[in-house]
Amino acid sequence: MERLMVKVKNPFVEALQNIAERQDIGSFKKIFDYFGPRLKSFLMKSGADDAVAEEIIQETMTIIWTKADYYDPSVASPSTWIYTIARNKKIDILRKTRKAVLEDIETAILPPVESKADENIEHDQKFEMVAQYLDDLPKDQLDLLKMNFFEEKSHGEIADITKIPLGTVKSRIRLALEKIRGKLEQDGSMVNLNNDGGSKVN
Amino acid sequence: MTFEILSTPVNSPASLIFQQCLAEVDPENRSLNSAMNEVGGYFLENAETSPLSNELWNKVLNQTKNKTSVPQINEKHDPLLSQLPLTLRSHLRNKNINWKSFKDVKVASILPKYNNEKLELIHVMPGAKIPQHTHEGNESFLVLHGSYSDEYGDYKQGSVQVRSDDHNHTPVGDAKTGCIGLAYTHGKIKFSGKFGKLLNLIAN
Known part of the structure; x- marks a missing residue:
């Protein structure tokens, strides 16, 4: 899939902002329609049954809906933010279904946010660059990342399944992550330059 | 070691909080963790779809009906809390930290014990010493503030050490800053020194 490297605002960034600013149900439905069925396949692949997944x-x-104003487009893409919330919520809910002691860890499951981004800055491009890098990875390498961060398998399990030596599994995953980190930071420094001395305009 | 811990899928609240704190304490860790989350987000965005039951949207609407977006809460200023990662601060925001004091070392449980797992904050005063001990099962210790040393080395803020049965050590808090750390353990602590038996009785 070829990605267009032009500045097109990610529709889900806008949707999240609409929810935060004016509780827009239409934007909320848009997110539900796109991510709901994808979250379900993610959750069921990593061990939840149908009812628990829903x-x-x-x-x-x-x-x-309630924490949309925590979303910071300079920190993560919308899909990453939603993925993190779902993964953390899964840990909380699976624990409860195992009849463990109930304890409110609501606040702890939220990905921490340190600062609000300047809304005038376009961040989509750095996340597009990451997606483009992943699109271009050979399938066998992409599969290692998928097993680790989507199917939630440990390096040892991945080595067993793929018959690739453990050390190689680790170094391949690490190498890809370093590349992605580089792309996230590269753009970050540019953002900082642009943002020098700038203040948030409401 | 940091890479191993950050890329191990979490399966309990204690491991989740520990991992998030580890990601937070050091800019290197933070960016590595962001990269991992972006990979997860990429796969979610490109995931196959599974049909949802018809009533799910209405359930969601019902649950959110009377809820609006909640602004971020400013916590009360507490000198200790301000030295902790955001993950812990938000987790502890509306809770009392129940410190147990062992002379110059204070210990507070962060989550109720779950299976065999414990997550505890350890506050070692400047120059204070934790008597010699080993760990049944693994202990991962993350330095959140200050530093400490033991028979194996010196550890500064942001570093993580994994200890097991064969590490008999005597940690000492830095003489100036002391040390605050997050301990994620899978078994009991076993004191081995002169008062070992008594300490084991009190600590576990």
């Missing part, structure tokens, strides 16, 4: 989606959507 419970996690319901809780994830509630967090998106």
